[in-house]
Amino acid sequence: MPEVRVVNLTKKFGEVTALDNVNLVVHDQEYFSLLGPSGCGKTTLLRLIAGLIEPDGGEIYIGDKRVDDVPPEDRDCGFVFQTFALFPHMNVWDNVLYGPRVKNFNLKQAETIGDEVLELVKLHERLDAYPGELSGGMMQRIAVARALAAGAKILLLDEPLGQLDAKVRNEIRYEIRKMAKDLNLTAIHVTHDQSEAMSISDRIAVMKKGKIVQVGTPQELYMSPNCLFVAHFIGESNFLEGIVTEIMANELEIELRGCFKVRAALNGAKKGNRVVLAVRPEIFTIERGTVEKENALVGKVEKITFEGTFVRYVIKLESQDSVVVIKPSMAEAWFEVGTKVTLSFAAEKTHVFPYPEAGLTEEISV
Amino acid sequence: MKRNAFQRSVVRVLNKLSSKKALKYAMYLSAVIVFFAFILLPPILGVIVKWTAIEQVFNQPVLMGRALSSIGNSFTIAILVSILDIVAGIPMAWLISRGKSKWLSVLDTLADIPFIVPTAALGYSLLLFWHEPMGISGLFGGSLVSTGWLLVLLLHFTFSYPVVVRVLVGALLDYKMEYERASRTLGAVPFVAFRTVTSPIIKPSLIAAFVLSFARSLSETGATFIVAGAFENGPVFLQNVRNDFANGIVPQATYEGATVFASVILIVLSCTIFALIRILGPRLKLPFKGIWPSTERRLSYSKAAFSRNTLTLLVFFAIVLAPALFVAVPAFQALFTPTLSDAVSSSGVWSGYWQSLLLSYGLGAIVTVLGFFIGLPMAILIARRKLGKSTSAVLDILVNIPLIVPSIALGVSLNFFWKGSFPFMPEMLVLIFAHLSITYPYFVRSMSAAFERVSVDVEEAARTLGAKPFSVFSSIVFPLTKYSILSGAIMVFTRSVSETGATVAVVSNLRTAPVVIVDWVRGTVPATSLEIGLGCGFLVLFSFLILFTLRMVTRGKGRY
Numbered sequence: 001m002p003e004v005r006v007v008n009l010t011k012k013f014g015e016v017t018a019l020d021n022v023n024l025v026v027h028d029q030e031y032f033s034l035l036g037p038s039g040c041g042k043t044t045l046l047r048l049i050a051g052l053i054e055p056d057g058g059e060i061y062i063g064d065k066r067v068d069d070v071p072p073e074d075r076d077c078g079f080v081f082q083t084f085a086l087f088p089h090m091n092v093w094d095n096v097l098y099g100p101r102v103k104n105f106n107l108k109q110a111e112t113i114g115d116e117v118l119e120l121v122k123l124h125e126r127l128d129a130y131p132g133e134l135s136g137g138m139m140q141r142i143a144v145a146r147a148l149a150a151g152a153k154i155l156l157l158d159e160p161l162g163q164l165d166a167k168v169r170n171e172i173r174y175e176i177r178k179m180a181k182d183l184n185l186t187a188i189h190v191t192h193d194q195s196e197a198m199s200i201s202d203r204i205a206v207m208k209k210g211k212i213v214q215v216g217t218p219q220e221l222y223m224s225p226n227c228l229f230v231a232h233f234i235g236e237s238n239f240l241e242g243i244v245t246e247i248m249a250n251e252l253e254i255e256l257r258g259c260f261k262v263r264a265a266l267n268g269a270k271k272g273n274r275v276v277l278a279v280r281p282e283i284f285t286i287e288r289g290t291v292e293k294e295n296a297l298v299g300k301v302e303k304i305t306f307e308g309t310f311v312r313y314v315i316k317l318e319s320q321d322s323v324v325v326i327k328p329s330m331a332e333a334w335f336e337v338g339t340k341v342t343l344s345f346a347a348e349k350t351h352v353f354p355y356p357e358a359g360l361t362e363e364i365s366v
Numbered sequence: 367m368k369r370n371a372f373q374r375s376v377v378r379v380l381n382k383l384s385s386k387k388a389l390k391y392a393m394y395l396s397a398v399i400v401f402f403a404f405i406l407l408p409p410i411l412g413v414i415v416k417w418t419a420i421e422q423v424f425n426q427p428v429l430m431g432r433a434l435s436s437i438g439n440s441f442t443i444a445i446l447v448s449i450l451d452i453v454a455g456i457p458m459a460w461l462i463s464r465g466k467s468k469w470l471s472v473l474d475t476l477a478d479i480p481f482i483v484p485t486a487a488l489g490y491s492l493l494l495f496w497h498e499p500m501g502i503s504g505l506f507g508g509s510l511v512s513t514g515w516l517l518v519l520l521l522h523f524t525f526s527y528p529v530v531v532r533v534l535v536g537a538l539l540d541y542k543m544e545y546e547r548a549s550r551t552l553g554a555v556p557f558v559a560f561r562t563v564t565s566p567i568i569k570p571s572l573i574a575a576f577v578l579s580f581a582r583s584l585s586e587t588g589a590t591f592i593v594a595g596a597f598e599n600g601p602v603f604l605q606n607v608r609n610d611f612a613n614g615i616v617p618q619a620t621y622e623g624a625t626v627f628a629s630v631i632l633i634v635l636s637c638t639i640f641a642l643i644r645i646l647g648p649r650l651k652l653p654f655k656g657i658w659p660s661t662e663r664r665l666s667y668s669k670a671a672f673s674r675n676t677l678t679l680l681v682f683f684a685i686v687l688a689p690a691l692f693v694a695v696p697a698f699q700a701l702f703t704p705t706l707s708d709a710v711s712s713s714g715v716w717s718g719y720w721q722s723l724l725l726s727y728g729l730g731a732i733v734t735v736l737g738f739f740i741g742l743p744m745a746i747l748i749a750r751r752k753l754g755k756s757t758s759a760v761l762d763i764l765v766n767i768p769l770i771v772p773s774i775a776l777g778v779s780l781n782f783f784w785k786g787s788f789p790f791m792p793e794m795l796v797l798i799f800a801h802l803s804i805t806y807p808y809f810v811r812s813m814s815a816a817f818e819r820v821s822v823d824v825e826e827a828a829r830t831l832g833a834k835p836f837s838v839f840s841s842i843v844f845p846l847t848k849y850s851i852l853s854g855a856i857m858v859f860t861r862s863v864s865e866t867g868a869t870v871a872v873v874s875n876l877r878t879a880p881v882v883i884v885d886w887v888r889g890t891v892p893a894t895s896l897e898i899g900l901g902c903g904f905l906v907l908f909s910f911l912i913l914f915t916l917r918m919v920t921r922g923k924g925r926y
Binding site (some may be wrong): 156 | 398547549550551553562566714
């Protein structure tokens with residue numbers, strides 16, 4: 001099965017640049033996700049790979065073959081649409097056999113393939129049903145089966161779970177991954193749902209405004225975001241603004257608003273630089289009252305939200321900044337609204353980013 | 367929008383009235399009664415009134431043979447035209463809806479032009495273009511296309527082609543491109559994707575386009591009469607028999623018998639074919655089995671696509687647009703001759719022209735306004751299934767009948783009914799009833815389609831916010847559908863202004879503009895080609911100006 005490579009790919013729609021000089025390699029048999037907010041260009045990239053739209057610049061390779069000028073029917077890319085696009089005038093069997101038929105496979109061969117893929121998606125008993133008679137989950141499975149039956153070597157999935165309810169979505173996402181892995185396919189999955197991407201992908205490309213901002217495994221993106229946008233988009237982060245006051249051997253000292261002095265991981269910043277400190281909500285320890293210790297922030301509990309597994313606190317710091325803290329709901333006693341608390345964190349678990357020229361709000365906006 | 371005290375009290379009264387169930391159902395019931403009393407039953411009763419006259423035809427085998435062969439010609443031409451329209455219309459609609467060139471919006475507008483040329487003027491334009499030496503025939507030193515069946519075929523193709531293209535462009539624009547894209551990613555080349563996925567999905571629109579083209583071809587009278595020569599189709603036969611009666615060549619009994627005979631067969635056959643298409647159409651399977659990889663691949667790309675587009679444009683410009691607009695040549699020439707001053711001073715053949723033009727547009731306006739008021743409750747009835755699902759479905763089918771019945775046959779039956787039952791009824795009133803009958807389906811169809819597009823949820827949301835039924839209609843439904851209502855109004859107006867067949871069938875003294883043009887061309891009233899050209903030119907110009915003004919006034923309004 002082939003790898004997919006795009007080089008300096010650019011696509012414009014009128015004045016709008018949907019993709020701006022994008023470079024990407026999706027490895028053979030990898031389950032890869034394109035993740036980003038609406039309008040970031042992820043679906044455009046997927047459609048360019050499928051050949052459904054033509055690039056304005058750059059190159060697309062499937063395996064060693066350059067395919068920019070190859071029509072979609074000759075790329076062997078199975079495309080699963082968000083709306084599934086099952087042909088409404090054909091039953092399940094005819095939908096699944098459409099690919100083998102238009103590719104002029106002999107009848108027996110086509111039927112064998114149809115049987116195999118329907119077995120795979122466990123929908124053999126609905127052969128005669130029309131798309132309008134199927135549930136969302138079934139339609140989704142048939143859409144995948146149809147793409148596989150056409151002999152796809154690469155599976156391109158455009159928000160394939162977007163139309164399903166939460167429970168079915170959680171079940172099916174693992175099924176799709178398992179199917180792709182069992183068949184040794186290369187799969188590219190477009191989604192705006194970070195938990196979906198994190199749970200099924202080998203690697204993820206995070207996109208923003210037509211560019212890829214970071215590519216990595218789910219753990220890499222969460223643990224080591226390379227920019228404020230990724231720190232904000234993947235998981236949750238508290239952003240605290242400050243100035244670098246000291247550079248030490250392994251750490252920085254930052255003075256935050258409200259004269260809190262904290263230490264954080266080195267990031268190449270120089271003394272006097274304006275920076276943003278990113279701290280994940282689960283990194284904080286929380287203690288009652290004022291506690292003198294390193295990397296401590298003092299404030300009051302402003303709001304408590306019970307979320308089942310976790311309790312979410314909003315703490316108003318003395319600097320008037322608000323931070324979010326998440327704690328396991330069953331693990332410890334809760335704090336009441338108005339309680340004075342001290343938050344602290346380990347320096348090595350934080351991330352420091354230069355303060356963005358366009359401003360923090362603009363930088364993390366989706 | 368602020369209302370004054372009077373308007374507020376009127377709205378209050380209307381709101382109060384609209385809340386009364388009995389009154390609401392009385393309105394719907396009256397819509398049904400008006401439909402049956404003025405639209406559907408009069409033509410049927412008209413035929414029944416003169417039923418005994420039909421014996422006259424059975425006693426005259428030659429006349430019967432002539433009637434039957436003319437009806438056969440009508441259906442042959444209609445089927446041929448509808449097939450040609452679909453074959454030529456699909457690539458044009460494809461080009462307009464899928465092409466990437468900015469010039470395609472111009473092509474889209476040009477495709478509508480034959481719409482605004484009233485058919486009588488269109489008939490004369492085609493006659494000049496294909497038949498007269500001043501047209502394309504001049505290049506060949508003789509008449510390229512003689513009057514007769516071929517010219518009738520070309521004429522019907524010209525005026526029905528834009529209808530078919532419009533319907534198919536709409537279908538292709540509404541069509542979810544995802545299906546076609548899915549088909550391509552599964553291995554289908556564009557031609558196969560269209561054949562196996564797109565065309566089966568837009569099949570209802572293909573059938574609708576076929577039916578519209580078929581019905582228009584069967585119905586058209588005025589322009590067909592101009593180009594038919596010795597050839598007779600159903601409407602031309604009816605017109606000829608009427609002329610023979612008017613000239614004292616055939617007695618009244620023969621005229622009535624032949625008319626009833628031909629009208630009944632035309633009406634029954636049209637309804638039967640329409641019913642068959644409705645029943646069998648959805649079951650018709652378009653070819654899927656079998657793939658011809660190399661042939662279909664060749665048909666999908668570069669050279670074949672280029673040839674197809676070139677041929678499509680050639681057909682459009684050479685067979686539709688140029689002949690439709692050719693009447694502009696003599697109209698323009700006439701501007702530099704005394705013909706213009708004769709026209710302005712209403713001398714000679716022009717003496718009745720301006721009145722006829724005024725009558726045409728006045729009639730069009732009256733019919734449009736009346737059509738709105740009698741069509742609106744029926745459209746709501748059908749769209750919102752106010753009298754139950756099955757009753758609404760039956761009404762939906764019944765309102766289409768005037769659309770598929772040849773207009774001259776409808777006019778003849780209406781003439782028998784109104785003039786036979788109410789001899790003192792003014793001719794103008796009969797004319798209004800005839801035009802109402804013909805245009806009624808256009809209004810009801812466009813309005814009911816528009817109402818169906820407005821979600822019931824929106825209306826229910828307004829009701830839960832305290833709006834009474836009248837307020838829901840005036841402040842929610844009407845603003846959301848007014849563009850479609852205005853489009854329906856424009857369609858009714860143009861159809862009424864163009865109508866010739868039903869008009870000649872019901873009038874003895876009144877002359878609308880298309881009837882005057884037909885008289886001039888056929889030599890009933892001798893006129894020169896410059897006079898006819900200028901007469902057609904004025905008709906086209908005023909139609910264009912009125913439609914253009916309406917479009918300007920309504921442009922962009924009501925689109926949500």
